[in-house]
Amino acid sequence: MLVRLLYASRAVDTSSAAVEDILAQSRQHNAACGITGVLCYGGGVFLQAIEGGRSAVSELYGHIQRDPRHKDVELLHFDEIDERRFSGWTMGQVNLGKINQSILLKYSEKPELDPYAVSGRVSLALLQDLMATAAVIGRG
Helix, strand or coil, X not given: CEEEEEEEXXXXXXXXXXXXXXXXXXXXHHHHHCCEXXXXXXXXXXXXXXXXXXXXXXXXXXXXXXXXXXXXXXXXXXXXXXXXXXXXXXXXXXEHHHCCHHHHHHHCCCCCCCHHXXXXXXXXXXXHHHHHCCCCECCC
16 A cells, blocks of 8 residues: 655754755665655745555654654644655755745745645645756655
8 A cells, every 4th residue: 555645844954964864864775765756945944745554654654753853833634645746765855945936936935945834735736846857856
């Protein structure tokens, strides 16, 4: 049973080293658990989609909720899926500081990442658009 979970959180430490540490740990852990996904980061906000087996995704989300590097963790969307959309990434990365702001403006009132202000479906559409425009980096 494959599932996709989408959540938002705020970084406690917004330094690039802290974000890189989260990504490195995700890539190392997720591959062993069969989890794929993408992490979007900008303005101190994380938007992350994780896909995999229901138990593995549930366990990872529970860990994220308890992780002291995250605050304001909020579930945006959860769905049983037939296939993965982010299968090419153990944890792909999108640095919103380096993308065309019109992509963000397409999905929100202002050209900034604020998944707390839009629906989970809109946030998922944003991630898919970023993937389609090759804004996702850090394969495998």
